[in-house]
Amino acid sequence: MTKLGVNIDHIATIRQARRAIEPDPVAAAVLAELAGADGITVHLRGDRRHIQYSDVLRLRESVTTRLNVEMAATAEMIQMALELKPDQATLVAERESEITTEGGLNVIGTPESVFKAIETLTNGGIQVSLFIDPEQEQVDAAADLGALMIELNTRAFSEASPKSPDLAGPALSRELTKIVQASERGRKKGLKVLAGHGLTYRNVRVISDIPEIEELNIGHNIIARAALVGMERAVREMLQAMGR
Ligand code: PXP
Numbered sequence: 001m002t003k004l005g006v007n008i009d010h011i012a013t014i015r016q017a018r019r020a021i022e023p024d025p026v027a028a029a030v031l032a033e034l035a036g037a038d039g040i041t042v043h044l045r046g047d048r049r050h051i052q053y054s055d056v057l058r059l060r061e062s063v064t065t066r067l068n069v070e071m072a073a074t075a076e077m078i079q080m081a082l083e084l085k086p087d088q089a090t091l092v093a094e095r096e097s098e099i100t101t102e103g104g105l106n107v108i109g110t111p112e113s114v115f116k117a118i119e120t121l122t123n124g125g126i127q128v129s130l131f132i133d134p135e136q137e138q139v140d141a142a143a144d145l146g147a148l149m150i151e152l153n154t155r156a157f158s159e160a161s162p163k164s165p166d167l168a169g170p171a172l173s174r175e176l177t178k179i180v181q182a183s184e185r186g187r188k189k190g191l192k193v194l195a196g197h198g199l200t201y202r203n204v205r206v207i208s209d210i211p212e213i214e215e216l217n218i219g220h221n222i223i224a225r226a227a228l229v230g231m232e233r234a235v236r237e238m239l240q241a242m243g244r
Pocket of ligand 1: 090
């Protein structure tokens with residue numbers, strides 16, 4: 001059965017929009033776990049646009065499944081990870097102006113700093129995953145770096161996914177084939193294979209059906225749906241609070 005890691009970054013995005021105290025990512029994590037999530041994922045970005053250091057600190061205390069922190073392989077982040085001690089650290093490529101993580105980390109001919117980051121985190125008792133594009137050369141390079149896990153970037157697949165399956169074009173099967181082949185390669189190389197980025201209720205099934213993929217990390221689409229399925233109840237509760 002494919003595991004689900006729920007990325008709760010955008011609960012913090014809503015809070016940070018007002019620099020308020022609600023909604024609290026810790027509460028969201030508790031609810032996600034009660035609903036059956038196998039893990040909680042957050043991206044502690046260099047610009048702290050959503051998740052804050054203090055959130056991760058509190059999540060470390062409250063998460064009862066697995067806590068996965070996505071981060072750039074910078075000295076500052078490595079130090080924070082060693083202090084925060086998540087179960088897993090996922091090394092990602094991060095650009096300041098990007099709206100979300102754009103591409104996988106290029107691990108071919110990686111600088112010594114990435115190798116060092118993997119070593120330091122692993123020695124610190126943190127399992128390391130590398131977020132890479134679904135390409136054979138990237139998978140091989142990740143295995144050579146001594147990573148335990150890879151997370152395959154499903155962004156291109158998601159972007160090729162139409163609103164209706166009837167509208168699927170050749171790009172979708174091309175992107176799906178890349179993910180299938182990279183998953184098989186990863187498993188053959190002894191890596192634990194995860195996947196994520198841009199997955200939705202509509203396109204997730206073909207990915208969760210890939211036998212080599214053990215876990216998916218999904219965020220935006222779950223938070224987007226939560227906002228809508230919770231809308232009616234939230235309005236009713238406000239009317240009630242007004243005495244109506
Ligand atoms: N995996 C990684 C490495 C990511 O950076 C993100 C986005 O933060 C996700 C998974 C989740 O992507 P989405 O929010 O589109 O589901």
